Each structure stands twice: as C-alpha cells, then as structure tokens.
Amino acid sequence: MSRLRGLVVPLTWLVLLLGGCLAMEALEPLFRWIEPDSRSVIYQRADFLTLLGKHLLVVSAAALLSVAIGIGAAVAVTRRWGQDFLPLVAQLAAIGQTFPPVAVLALAVPVLGFGTLPVIVALLLYGLLPIVRNTLAGLEGVSAEVREAARGMGMTQRQLLMHVEMPLAASVIVAGIRTSVTINIATAAIGATMGASNLGDPIISGIVNGNTAHVLQGAVLIALLALFVDSLFAWLQPESASIGAASA
C-alpha cells in the first residue's frame, strides 16, 4: 500500500501538466494582466498537447539511446577486456559534464543541420554523461569480497554481471538516468531553435516576439513535465542500494 502511496506526488504533477495543456485558456485573465498589449496572450500556433507529445518523443528517444549506449559503454569498460578504455571513458564523462547543454546543441547544428534528428543526437550525447558516470560508480561500488565470492562459487562473468553487479548497482544507475532525463527535458526546449517543434516553441517565439506570456506558458509546462518525470523516477528507484550500503 505504501508503495502506491508514493504515486501521489507524480500523479499530482501529471494532473497539473495535463490540465495546463488542455485548459491554458482558463488562465487568460492572468496572462492578459502580464501582457496587456499583445494581440494573443495564449500561444495558438500549435496545440499544447501536441507539443508535449513531441517533447516527450524527442526526450524518450534520446533517453532510450543514451541508456543503451551509456550503460553498455560503462559495462564494457569495467570488463577485463575493456579495462584499457576505462580511464578514457571516465574522463570523457567527467569533461562532458562541464559542457553547458546550450553549447552541445549549438555545436550540433553545424554538424547535423536543423530538425528533430540533430536534437535527438545532441540530447543523447549530453544525456550519456550522467548515465555513464553513475553506472561506473555503481559497478565500482560492488565490494571486492562480493565479486570474489561470486567468482569463487562458480558464477560466469555474465552471471556475475546480471545477478550481482547490476542489481547492486541498480539504484545508482537509475539515479543517473533520472538526472539525465530531467536535464534533457529542459535542454530539449532549446531544440526549438533548431527546428524541432516542442514545448520550447512558445518560449522561443515568445522571446522573439517579446511576448512574456508565451514564454511563461512554455516554461511552466516544461517545469511541470520535469517535475512529473523526476518524481516518477524517485518512486521507481529501487531500494537495493540501501541493502548494499548497510551490509558491511
């Protein structure tokens, strides 16, 4: 029962998010007060729900790819045959974190052009880093004794990975995915400047046309989406790490 109770927070954000998408018109007086001189105070060029869908699509496509690649890379460099690349990958992950997301997108345009694809690629690259870093940390956090026991009992490398290392590292890895996805929900908005239509559209067009109400609408919806996804991850995050940490 308490597990289901944890869903209250994500559901609250979801209701606010969908409400915002469907009934933004209801807030017209508020936006009129903010932006009394504009012709339109509610963003009309596209339906908010469509923008939300596109936003989610871009972010989840990028997230799925970066989860697959990030976890794959981190697992590979912690195997005996990939060990030589561990310093390189760890360093890349660390350096990548210091890059502002805007810079990643700006750099992607000359290489990949405009459209949805370059945004996905840029988000993928930026989203890789927390996942790689956390997967490495999670795998390295599995104690040497546990590994030694697993090998000594006759587990194959594969069994060691699937039944011991991954379950013990799971909560740290999920935390990495959570960071990655949450950041990318925000970063994807900048993708609107690159021709990918999503919840960033009202913000960009609001800035261009000097319409604060539009900027606010996009920003609030993106914030609600980020809060919803973040609290969903908080609910999903396995508790196995606390077991691992407390067992010294």
Place this chain on the structure above:
Amino acid sequence: MIELKDISRYFSGVAAVRELNLTIDKGEFCVLVGTSGCGKSTTLRMINRLIEHSAGEIHIDGQPIRSFREEVLRRRIGYVIQSIGLFPHWTVARNIALVPRLLGWEPERIAARVDELMALLGMSHSRFADKYPRQLSGGQAQRVGVARALAADPDILLMDEPFGALDPLTRDGLQDELLALHSRLNKTFVFVTHDMDEALRLADRLVVMHEGRIRQQGRPIDLLREPADEFVESLLGGSDRGLKEAALTPVSARMRRESTPSSAPAIDADASLRDALSLMLWHRADALKVVEGKGSAKMLGTLSLTDVVAARAPTASGEEARP
C-alpha cells in the same frame, strides 16, 4: 586428494609462491599459516583457479585442474571468505542456494538442501531464511557463508581467513563447530589463517609458509616439538610454545587413575593441559580431580602438577612422540 606439484606464481615478475609442493589427503583438515604476504592465500586461491598458477601442476583426485572449465571446477569446490562475501541483495536462503541454482537443481531439491544445511549449522529456518545479510551478526553471517559453500555437497572446502573479523568468543564457538562438521562430513578442508592458535587448534596437517615457500609441515604437535628453524619456532610462539603444546594435549593423556581428595577442583577429561594448568594457578592447587564431561560428578582420576610437566609420554592422538 589435492596435489600441488612445483607450483609457482609470479605477480609482475615477483614470485608470490615458489616451487611449492604439497599433498593434502582426502578428509584432511589442512591449515596454511604464516605472516601476511607469505603466499598462503595465493596458494589457496590457486586451488580453485581464482588465481592461475604460473608454473607447476595442481591435481584434484588425480586430474589436473586445468582440464575443467573454471566455473565447473569452482562449483565442485566450496569456498568461504569473510562474511561480507554474502550477496547483500539476496536473502539467507537464496545465498545458500547459489551453487545448486548454478548447477540447475530442481527447486524442490534446492529448498530441501537449504533446510538441511540450515539445520546442520544450527540456524532456525523460520528465523533466518528470509533475512538479509545486513540483519545478521558476524557469527551468523559466517555460518551462512559455510552453509553456502557446502550447498552442492563438494568434496573440498577452501576457507580464506573465514573467522578473521569475528570476536574471540564467536570465533571459538565457530572453530568448535567447524571441527565437529569436519569429523562428521569427511570432506577435505583447506583453511588459511594468520592466527597460530586457530591453526594449531584446527589442523590435522599444519603448513607453515614464509616468503612463498613451505618452511615446515606436519602434525601441529610435531611442529611444536621440533620446529625446523628459528622462523617456525618464533611463529609458533617462541617461549609460549610450552603452553601451546599443553593446549593440544588432553587431560586424559596425563591423568593417573587414582582418587583425589574431594576438595580438589574438578576438570573435564577432554579439557586441555593448558586449561588444567590455568585452573591450578587460579585455585593455587597442585592437583585436580578429573571428571567425565563438564559438570559431571563421575571421577576418572587425578592430575597433579608433576603429571602436567612430566616427560612426554603418549601424545594427543595416543601415538608415541618422535624422539
């Protein structure tokens, strides 16, 4: 039977173990003892190929261990390390069931085996089966470790300082249990420790290692009486050797079948001469009443101070000591 023939192991050119020859008979309790870095742990781990030997050959029951796949070999050999080797995300029952599961046993057979092992190690199934390792005390966790190692009924049990992190009281208890287990199961135990008292107490065959070589091996009592060199002598306790020897000799080996004044303190016939000596010192008595079993009133004979320090007659196992 485990045979190590001219075994060497080099770590980046430096020999951790060199030209080591050791034969461990079936059913023997062999203890490798030495200071840290002497190669005892490396030797143990070469037997289940957690460390590969650089030169020489290791045979188990006549077969070279490299003729098996590593995992197959390890599933045939029990392995115990300090308690943290338990999987923290698995319950006690699942931890114990690890090797049978790897071997693909039927679930019913696994469940029955887990019950059997928990009973063997004196752990109540209802109390412990669903607990996680972090909920166990050090001694309980170590019992689970031993149960896990015994799960698939291996002929050989390798133990790498399993009691190193335990308090002395728990350790004493587990040593007793391990000895009982050994005499009951008729399996070959290979045990690594740096604690000489533990080694002397457990070993049938004591192997003293130093700088990657065996300095001496044999029955504990023989090593105590005739250490091969100064190193072995000092490792065995130097001036403390007399007490260590006394600890290996039971009271029954020295007592005389005479009656004692009833005022004398009583001692169990199975207790060691060391215990007897301690009792004499404590009670300022020069004779003890030997009784059968703890708290029993049945008198078996007398043990006097002279008997304790008397010339070495029959040894612990009743054989004549070597001259």
